[in-house]
Amino acid sequence: GQQLNQSPQSMFIQEGEDVSMNCTSSSIFNTWLWYKQEPGEGPVLLIALYKAGELTSNGRLTAQFGITRKDSFLNISASIPSDVGIYFCAGLINYGGSQGNLIFGKGTKLSVKP
Amino acid sequence: DADVTQTPRNRITKTGKRIMLECSQTKGHDRMYWYRQDPGLGLRLIYYSFDVKDINKGEISDGYSVSRQAQAKFSLSLESAIPNQTALYFCATSFPGYGYTFGSGTRLTVV
Numbered sequence: 001g002q003q004l005n006q007s008p009q010s011m012f013i014q015e016g017e018d019v020s021m022n023c024t025s026s027s028i029f030n031t032w033l034w035y036k037q038e039p040g041e042g043p044v045l046l047i048a049l050y051k052a053g054e055l056t057s058n059g060r061l062t063a064q065f066g067i068t069r070k071d072s073f074l075n076i077s078a079s080i081p082s083d084v085g086i087y088f089c090a091g092l093i094n095y096g097g098s099q100g101n102l103i104f105g106k107g108t109k110l111s112v113k114p
Numbered sequence: 115d116a117d118v119t120q121t122p123r124n125r126i127t128k129t130g131k132r133i134m135l136e137c138s139q140t141k142g143h144d145r146m147y148w149y150r151q152d153p154g155l156g157l158r159l160i161y162y163s164f165d166v167k168d169i170n171k172g173e174i175s176d177g178y179s180v181s182r183q184a185q186a187k188f189s190l191s192l193e194s195a196i197p198n199q200t201a202l203y204f205c206a207t208s209f210p211g212y213g214y215t216f217g218s219g220t221r222l223t224v225v
Contacts, residue, residue: 009154033213042118042204042216043157088156090213101147101172102214106156 003027006089006105013079014113021108022073023089031092032065032072033102038085046087047074079112086110117141120205120217127195127224135190135220137205146188147214148172148180151202160203163188195224 006023013019023032031050035043047058049065049072056063062075072091076083089105118139127133137146148160159172161180169180177199179191192199200223206214 031211031213035213035216040218042206042219043214044216045213048213092211101159101162102208104157106154 004105010109012111017079019076023105024071028069029091033090034063034074035088036085081112081114084112117215118217120220124221131195133192137188139186139207141207143207143209145208147206148190149204197224200224
């Protein structure tokens with residue numbers, strides 16, 4: 001089945017640093033999504049990307065839908081302590097007129113040192 | 115009120131017991147999902163339902179069953195709980211073509 005390879009698995013950074021994480025796959029996706037999960041909560045959608053090459057920002061977060069449709073990256077600029085959490089990428093494939101299910105990466109655990 | 119509500123938030127149960135986790139949503143979405151989260155393994159799909167009459171197995175359905183009582187309600191049952199079903203369980207809903215909305219999760223411990 002389809003798999004997403006998300007890297008890195010974990011990051012320990014200093015407050016103020018920029019962060020970059022990415023997801024790759026051997027499959028082509030129609031939609032890429034990035035979620036953040038804080039301790040004790042469910043994943044929350046950060047950014048959704050619907051077109052190859054699309055670059056979308058949400059505050060200090062920027063994500064891109066790779067031109068090959070097989071990858072995506074998420075950047076966080078000037079990290080702050082509340083950025084701590086697990087970030088998941090997710091890809092969606094549409095089969096003809098019907099939507100498949102989201103495929104999730106295994107997550108990137110981000111720790112920010114004040 | 116939360117868009118997707120899961121009950122209970124935490125549960126400790128004994129091996130062999132039957133347990134039901136409940137999910138309700140106010141999003142008006144037809145599609146609902148149950149996921150399991152284990153450290154280092156990400157989110158794995160247990161069951162999903164595209165409407166009230168549609169139930170489908172996901173990646174790891176063995177040992178689980180579901181019931182879609184209404185558009186807004188989707189429950190997950192463990193018929194005979196075992197310790198390796200100790201995990202975080204998430205319910206989610208979606209509109210076709212868009213991202214999922216997740217509940218806050220149920221932390222289940224089987225002792």
